[in-house]
Amino acid sequence: DQQVKQNSPSLSVQEGRISILNCDYTNSMFDYFLWYKKYPAEGPTFLISISSIKDKNEDGRFTVFLNKSAKHLSLHIVPSQPGDSAVYFCAASIIIQGAQKLVFGQGTRLTINP
């Protein structure tokens, strides 16, 4: 079963507007959440993260919101820029038998239109 889901395979946003990417999870044992950005032919790059004890974390144009009761997190990018066009993965962290593991969503392809 898919423990982390990104239900929107793609999203198109006009330059300068807000981009909102969503992610849902099912396992309440996840204690840390991360967003990665991926360009073609490159590895995923870490973008921003949030601990399960917080509900918001901000870094420049990027803000991640966590709603634990709904098991939902979102990434807001404002204002959106053409260089933000990429695939975005959310990931949830869990410790199993002393080892940290990440569970990833399927990814959302964000396209910023000029």
Next chain:
Amino acid sequence: DAGITQSPRHKVTETGTPVTLRCHQTENHRYMYWYRQDPGHGLRLIHYSYGVKDTDKGEVSDGYSVSRSKTEDFLLTLESATSSQTSVYFCAIKWGATDTQYFGPGTRLTVL
């Protein structure tokens, strides 16, 4: 820059042949991971290592083995490659005491 390199970056092989992918890190991180990325699946964990000679399975480990004889190198082996193992493979390290993993540039493997 997490100092992670992967080799080869691209490989085409035939069904039934053995293949070994290498991940090399320069920062002495304890934890290393191998993932595969496929359309519609995101990244899925194949195997991970928590120290020299200490490894364990991830969610999609069938058909794969790993070895870590030195801190800096984590090898992924496909004993007998199949077409279903055509994918992009990423290595990652866990950065110190944080929960953040950093990824290498990937290896695109095609099994014909």
